[in-house]
Amino acid sequence: MDEANWTSISEFVFSGVSDRQDLQPLIFAGLLATYLVNIVGNFMLLVLMWTNPQLRTPMYFLLSQLAIVDMGTVSVILPEALVHVLNKHRAISFTNCMVQLFIWLSMGNMGSYLLAAMAYDRYVAVCNPLRYATVVTQSLCLKMVAGSWVVVLLHALLDTVMVARLRYCGNHLQLFFCDLPPLLLLSCTRPITIELVIYTEGVLVMMTPFAFIVSSYIRIGLAVARLRSAEGLRKALVTCSSHLTVVILFYSTATSPYVYSDSSDTKENERVAAVFYTAVAPALNPLIYSLRNKDVAAALRRTGRKILAWGK
Template identity: 65%
Template sequence: MAEANWTSISEFVLLGLSERQDLQQLIFAGFLVTYLLNLAGNSMLVGLVWTDPQLHSPMYFLLSQLSMVDMGLVSIILPQALVHTLTQHRAIPFASCMAQLFILLAVGNMQDFLLAAMAYDRYMAICNPLRYAAVVTRFLCLKIVAASWVVVILHALLHAVMAARLRYCSNRLQNFFCNLQLLLRLPCTRPFANEMVISTVSLLVTVVPFTFILVSYACIGVTVVRLRSAQVLHKALSTCSSHLTVVLLMYGSELWFYLHPDSSNSPHKQQVTFFYTSVVPTLNPLIYSLRNKDVAAALRRAKMKVLG
């Protein structure tokens, strides 16, 4: 497109989950309930891990980091979505959209790295129990978390800067937040450089943690089968079931999203986006509370302290 036909974009319009007026109150209620449940559940989990001595272990330190990331993820998306849904003023300044994109990419990828670190923790606990205490230390977890933040921040900054330099011919996004995949459909010319970064750097940042999780669980499965011990099988199920459930929920919905690129503007796909960006982070503390005996026991102890 010629330079003269290009108009500078100063803001984007987020069309939300649906433009139907009769659904706005229902959508607002869904956003609000999800946000409040997320804050309540994840803050409770962080409080338990920080205050209960029985949860002062590397695994639960990583779990508390995941809860804080989950709270951060919905706090970037849902308050703004609530305002847009309530007021019907759905414009977001260009700079704010790029900032939201940067934070979303960083926090979203941090989820993957934390789940990979937790998978390594479970691998060591089951496959190398005698070396677990010596290898998996709080200091090691701190180094993993710090290194992961450096990687995801640099990756997110690369995408945000490249997206901000594009020339956009449209500013209407069929979503309730600034989604990179949808943003790259709006430039006047095809963003080959951005697509190349997604196909290389972004693929590595996403695939490496997922592959690490798969390899860790493959090793755990081999160990359980080789030992043929009911005790080892019970330990594997009790220590891995919560983490594995979260992994399946998050990666399952993300894979569905990215395997259907041609339906990016469909209402059904926006609902899937809402599920993995907002609902799954809200379900995480519930999954760990119900399926993890240590967290459930800590919750009972905290309840007894409050009541007595």
């Protein structure tokens, strides 16, 4: 395409969660409720971990980092989405779009790396329980978290810089936030080099933790298969059930943007799927860990009794 046909973009316009005007009040209420559940649930989880010495362990340190990432993920997307539900002018400046993209990529990928670190924690807890305290230390968890942040921030920065350098022929994003696939679709020319870098490097960054999680659970499965006692099997399932549930929820929703085609009749489904992986899934994580975890439930009861005692 000629240089003259390229459009200088100062802002992007979102399509919103849905085109149906009669559903906007219901969408606003649903997004607001999901946002509040996420923030309140994850914040309560953090308070429990900070105030209960029983939860100051490597596993709960990793879980606290996941709670922070979940809150960051929804906070960079949902507040603006809520405003746009009530406002027909659903625009975001070019700069703010790139900032949102950078934070979204950082938080989203950091979630997968934290789940990988938690998978290693569960592997050691099941396969080497006697060595757990010496292998999975606070120092190791800090190093894993710090290293993960370095990887995901560099990955997000590379993708954001390359996308910011693209030439755009339009500014209408078929989504309610700035993400890579809809931005690449607006490029005037086929950015082969940029797409090649984004998808090869991106797949490597995203699939590495997934492959690690799968290999960890294969080893856990082999170890569980060798157990002869029903009690040992039950303990292994209890140890891994919450984490495995979160992993399945995370990856089943995170891969949804790449399932749909580019045809117009799938755009509505794609936007609905985006609500699940940006809003619903992060909100369910604290519920899964609080409802299925005896330590968290016990800490919640202790904190509740303390609050009641202070009120008297």
